[in-house]
Amino acid sequence: MATLNDYQVNTLGEGKFVDNLILNNGETATFLYVDDWSRPVYKLKSGTKVCCVNCDGTYLHTISAGSGEPDSPIRDEYQPTNKTSIVEELPSTQDFTFDYMFLDRLRCDLEYYFGFGNRNDKVLHYLDVHNHIAEMKNRLDAFPKDKRPEWLTEDDISNYESRLTA
Structure with a gap:
């Protein structure tokens, strides 16, 4: 389970954390950071960087090399197995x-x-x-x-x- 740095806390909110993802093919997508648009970015076993366009770890896209923008959705085998949010809310805090x-x-x-x-x-x-x-x-x-x-x-x-x- 990755702990957020100050920038990520400001982006996602205090008391939240991001975890690695288990993909449909059994591989693990390793959490790297949260980008400037509040999207979690992961690295696949192949070294490919992917991001979650809906910001909660439930749908991944490749990232274009030049701009770092989401490029295209990746195949189902590389999508997360659990379609529940990986941005969890700790019980003690909630930002409205x-x-x-x-x-x-x-x-x-x-x-x-x-x-x-x-x-x-x-x-x-x-x-x-x-x-x-x-x-x-x-x-x-x-x-x-x-x-x-x-x-x-x-x-x-x-x-x-x-x-x-x-």
């Missing part, structure tokens, strides 16, 4: 930074929708105001009670809903 940012983005979309957006669904991330509000409720409910944002409550979302009929 992305969740806060995304929920605020959804809130901002609604503010614009009711203002300068002229109630046009195309300005919403979910392209439908009812789905958008439902997703906001789901995301707010996903927070533990002690980690919920103070700047958006269930009442605030209900107020957005009531503005639909106004």
Whole structure:
């Protein structure tokens, strides 16, 4: 099990770690580092470097020699045997930074929708105001009670809903 350096902790989050992968052909892909785009990079037995394009060790691509960008998916025999994430969450920590940012983005979309957006669904991330509000409720409910944002409550979302009929 590889421990992350400071850069990788900043990229993946504190309390996370990355492990080597067992491939369908029985070989081991050895974890090397996390690249600038937060993708774990591995080395195959042949020496070929591969990266996980979905950042969790479940689908590998070759890396182009020049740019270091993902090139093409590798054959199934070189894909990981377990399709579960290799980026594990330790029980003691969980970072909600992305969740806060995304929920605020959804809130901002609604503010614009009711203002300068002229109630046009195309300005919403979910392209439908009812789905958008439902997703906001789901995301707010996903927070533990002690980690919920103070700047958006269930009442605030209900107020957005009531503005639909106004």
